[in-house]
Amino acid sequence: MYLNPINTFRVSGLASGIDTESIVKQLMTVERLPLDRMKQNRQIMEWTQAAYRDINSALLAFRNQVSDMRLQGSFLTNKTTSSNESVATATASGSATGSVYDININQLAASTRAISTEDISNQKNVLTGQSITAPVVIDSSSNSFQLKVGSNTADIELADTKKTYDTVGALAADIQAAINGKATELGITENDIQVFAASNNALRFVAGSTTAFELMPVDGDSALSKLGFNVPAGGSVKSTVQGVDINESINQMIREGRLAGVSELYNGDITFSITTYNQDGNAISETFTIKPEEQSLQDVISSIQKKNPDLGLTGFYDAASDKIVLTSKYTGDNNAAGADIEFSSDSTNFLTDVMELDVDAVTDGQDAAFTINGLSTSRKTNTFALNGVTFSLKSTGSATISVQQDTDAIVNEIKDFVTQYNDLMDKINTSLTEKRYRDYPPLTDEQKDAMSEKEIEQWEEKAKSGLLNGDDILYKAYYDMRNAISSKVEGTGNVLDSMSEIGITSGQWYENGHLYIDETKLRDVVSNDINSVIELFTKTYDVNAEDDKEQAFNESGIAQRLYTILGNTIDTITNKAGQSNSLFKVDNSILGLQMSDMDTRISDMEQRLMDIEDRYYRQFTAMEQALNQMNSQSAWLAQQLGAFQQ
Numbered sequence: 001m002y003l004n005p006i007n008t009f010r011v012s013g014l015a016s017g018i019d020t021e022s023i024v025k026q027l028m029t030v031e032r033l034p035l036d037r038m039k040q041n042r043q044i045m046e047w048t049q050a051a052y053r054d055i056n057s058a059l060l061a062f063r064n065q066v067s068d069m070r071l072q073g074s075f076l077t078n079k080t081t082s083s084n085e086s087v088a089t090a091t092a093s094g095s096a097t098g099s100v101y102d103i104n105i106n107q108l109a110a111s112t113r114a115i116s117t118e119d120i121s122n123q124k125n126v127l128t129g130q131s132i133t134a135p136v137v138i139d140s141s142s143n144s145f146q147l148k149v150g151s152n153t154a155d156i157e158l159a160d161t162k163k164t165y166d167t168v169g170a171l172a173a174d175i176q177a178a179i180n181g182k183a184t185e186l187g188i189t190e191n192d193i194q195v196f197a198a199s200n201n202a203l204r205f206v207a208g209s210t211t212a213f214e215l216m217p218v219d220g221d222s223a224l225s226k227l228g229f230n231v232p233a234g235g236s237v238k239s240t241v242q243g244v245d246i247n248e249s250i251n252q253m254i255r256e257g258r259l260a261g262v263s264e265l266y267n268g269d270i271t272f273s274i275t276t277y278n279q280d281g282n283a284i285s286e287t288f289t290i291k292p293e294e295q296s297l298q299d300v301i302s303s304i305q306k307k308n309p310d311l312g313l314t315g316f317y318d319a320a321s322d323k324i325v326l327t328s329k330y331t332g333d334n335n336a337a338g339a340d341i342e343f344s345s346d347s348t349n350f351l352t353d354v355m356e357l358d359v360d361a362v363t364d365g366q367d368a369a370f371t372i373n374g375l376s377t378s379r380k381t382n383t384f385a386l387n388g389v390t391f392s393l394k395s396t397g398s399a400t401i402s403v404q405q406d407t408d409a410i411v412n413e414i415k416d417f418v419t420q421y422n423d424l425m426d427k428i429n430t431s432l433t434e435k436r437y438r439d440y441p442p443l444t445d446e447q448k449d450a451m452s453e454k455e456i457e458q459w460e461e462k463a464k465s466g467l468l469n470g471d472d473i474l475y476k477a478y479y480d481m482r483n484a485i486s487s488k489v490e491g492t493g494n495v496l497d498s499m500s501e502i503g504i505t506s507g508q509w510y511e512n513g514h515l516y517i518d519e520t521k522l523r524d525v526v527s528n529d530i531n532s533v534i535e536l537f538t539k540t541y542d543v544n545a546e547d548d549k550e551q552a553f554n555e556s557g558i559a560q561r562l563y564t565i566l567g568n569t570i571d572t573i574t575n576k577a578g579q580s581n582s583l584f585k586v587d588n589s590i591l592g593l594q595m596s597d598m599d600t601r602i603s604d605m606e607q608r609l610m611d612i613e614d615r616y617y618r619q620f621t622a623m624e625q626a627l628n629q630m631n632s633q634s635a636w637l638a639q640q641l642g643a644f645q646q
Contacts, residue, residue, distance in 0.1 A: 051467050078098070087398065114327075125242075138159055154185040242258075250266065269289050284310050340365050
């Protein structure tokens, strides 16, 4: 858009003494009146658009509920009761027919399990410090501590002079040598107590299960603290009997003699396979490769659980029982030819030697076995469906499951429908009858600057009032919906062909179609003639009536009618006001295009006003220049006349 340059050199009353700025401002105030009216009209359009969209949101919310009520499934709601919920419970779909199921459970479905047949640990006296950082410097102030075994105590001394250990392993070796040197004094043989560097760079002391020991500081010495042991003042740290460390590497546990099934370190990778069976009897196999120098038993268990979810195994190590458990997620006896969990491994025999898992000791899964209404049967799981009812078996024993129509749920669904309808009709009626205050146009920026926030809020409340008063779209929707509710549904072949037949009636004429419910009557009809209630709401017109809109309307159920009316109204309002959540930046609705056109006109008007203001200033500048020239000439003439008179 072309913009005329504005002459910024403005002469303001230098010759005339006139307040040019004030005069131009007053002139432009008059010139801006048409622009202010355009902006006010544009604001009214925007408020009207927002009012339409607010109505559309309410229409859409109600249509979503009505959409469900067009379907028979919304009225086919059943409930179940169990005489003994600790034995069995059930849920019923809409297709389930009212019935009673006597169920006697002999055994529940269970998953297959593999449990270590022996303890996997050698129990040891263990004392582990905190992680320490190499290099570790040992000098004369931190080179000794006391080791106590039974009633014997010995001073364990490291280097006499300052020594730096680049690795925790080297430090552990020196401590080991120092302890072996005091073995006789401690009443033990060499290597009865061994010192290791754990994978986290912590020092670990390990002895046999009967060789309890403790570490004590030497007075004024900080050796134990430097070695990672926090010793209370005047106290000691003592070993405890432990099995394997589930988070330590497998080879480290072998070094420490804490794995019962193996004593030799693994030189390479460990490979093994596990096979399980799903409830279709299909075998699922997975092969695992473990690095024993890096990975722990916990890593092995986690890999079994996560590498292939279809394998369906969960596992854990229980320190109290010192055993590993693997459990399948597949309940039932799924492998008729053998165990539901099968193991195979390479020459290392890791699963049998380390984890103590024996395929011959696997506890197979079992099917649920029960009788239902006298019929003996079984299932792979404890949850199964029968005749539209889903049963959940909880424990052995007997229970009676009753299935019947959920009258409360259906009545509440209809009551909620009526409430939503009333709320929507009240909202539309309020918009149609709300008073329009035409003496309260939208405020200009100058007017807002002169008012408080409260005054602006009160003014705009009136300015926005009644924007949809008497609106044709809302009037049509309002009366179409009232007609849909009040008109009989033709062709049902039932006595129930109107809302009043099920206890839903309109109030007085001045209540604008507000609906009221006789709940006693509604509940009685739902209990005794649910099929007629369903048809009243969901009936669709005969295909032969497709070209006859009046016949199609008359033969459609209440929900079908309302859904069509609401959809048409939403489309009409969207065409006029657009969608607030539209993904498109361009609003091609009627109001959207009008506002876009108004924006162009406002922009053009603002440019025109800039040109007018510039013209005013140029005119005043020209006047000032003329007056200045005239004053100069007058002064010259006065000077000449004065000289002549002399």
